[in-house]
Amino acid sequence: MSLTVPDARRNASPYLYGREAASVARVLEAGQYGHTDLTVEFESRIAEHLGVPDVVAVSSGTAALHSALLAVGIGPGDDVIVPSMTFCATVQVIRAVGAAPRFIDVDPATLCVTPQLVMDAVTDDTAAVLPVLFGGRAVDLGPIRDDLAERGIVVIEDAAHAFGSRCGPRPVGGDETALTCFSFGPVKNLTCGQGGAVIPRTPEDASAVRRLRMLGVAQSRSERAETTGYRVEGFGLRYQLSSINAAIGLAQLDHFDTTVRTRRHVWRTYRDALDALDGVMLVDVDFDRTVPHLCQVRVPRRDHIFAHLRARGIGVGVHYPPNHLQPAFARWTRDLPATERVSREVLSLPFHQHLTEGDVHRVVTALGHALKVTGGS
Structure with a gap:
């Protein structure tokens, strides 16, 4: 037995509404392909959709996780609690910052972690918890948020599957006690072709991620245009979301x-x-x-x-x-x-x-x- 519909032969497939190509064409005609005001508009639209004060768009969901870990200072000597059942990118970013993954089990009913599973894994070396919102399902760590905060443990949500989902009354990404990382890859609920975003807890988080995504440069694009130089304030990577990808995301948001x-x-x-x-x-x-x-x-x-x-x-x-x-x-x-x-x-x-x-x-x-x-x- 086989399927006769080609798209049904795939496990997943991007879905476009017809306006994405025209949006990209306008960017190409304008000749500005990198990080532009269109990227800023995409960030503002995502922030409005989630009801949060700020969003930092980056080049992929992996870049979002990597930037979030770096922004809060996770590094060598730190353990990060993470479910083993996730895409390998979640673990690779932990290794990329020099930290160690402390793998934990999942609830078989949801394939997600639970507060008890997290607390059972906490040690003196635990610096962060990285819950994965598997299949789009929210993970509510509310019962242990205070315990984690008292120990100085940061929560960074891998919400690559979960744009649009909710945790109780709030949207995923709307919890001010956690950094939330989205993916806007080809087959995600919202696609930019490729892209991601970090939802920061504080203005300091947002500034740190913005510096990281621009090679450690502090000034914005418009500020750099008005000077003869720029200032590199620390380590960084080239993680900006291009205007081409932002154009696709904006068209997707409309639907x-x-x-x-x-x-x-x-x-x-x-x-x-x-x-x-x-x-x-x-x-x-x-x-x-x-x-x-x-x-x-x-x-x-x-x-x-x-x-x-x-x-x-x-x-x-x-x-x-x-x-x-x-x-x-x-x-x-x-x-x-x-x-x-x-x-x-x-x-x-x-x-x-x-x-x-x-x-x-x-x-x-x-x-x-x-x-x-x-x-x-």
Whole structure:
């Protein structure tokens, strides 16, 4: 069995509304491709959308995490608590600043960390906690915020999957006690083609990230244009968001309400169709606060089912192989039974806005067939 719709052969796919190309064309015609007033406008629109005072746009979600860690002084000798079940970029930025990852388990029901799992991992060397908002699900560390603050431990949220989601009454990114890092990569809920953003806690955080994204230079673009030199105040990287990428993001923002409705509709269609299958556990989504980024199930004999479906042109995936079992991070391996168990079962179904209800039902029918022929049901 195979799908006849090309886009449904992918696990994820960018979705454009038709205005993005014209927005980029205007930037190209203007001849200003780097960090310009259009980037500043994108930052302002994101800040307005989230109801926060400031946003610092950067070149990727990885750049956002890296900049946030550097901005708050995380470095050699520090431990950063992080779930093993995340994309490797989350761990690589910890290593990039010279800190050590302290891997922790996740709640199998959500694939996210819990306050108790975090507190159980805190040591005298813990300098930061990096919760991952997996699949778009918010992580509420409210019960331990005061404990972490008293110990001087910074919270930096990896919200790469979670733009548009909420944590209680506030949007993700609206918590003034945490730095929040978004990704606007090709298949995220909001795309800039490539990009990211840091939501700072304070003006000092914002200034630090802005210096870092411009090679340590303190002056703004307009200030540099009025002088014969510039001042480098510290370490920095070239992490600005280009006006080309900002133009795509601004066009996407105009339709974000539609994005939310569509992604929730596709996920609900999966949920209803999967009810008919035995042996499949859907990783749940709380629609009161989540804009889903993934549609994941837990199945027996996952690797066999994965191979069966991929051979039939169905774009299933695995998000993600545990990092504590990766060769590059073997030094920090710990016993994480829930993560290891779930990682053998979890399967990401094709999930993006191009999918029709017919596509979803064909995927679920194929999954049911795979369960039978592989002995999974």
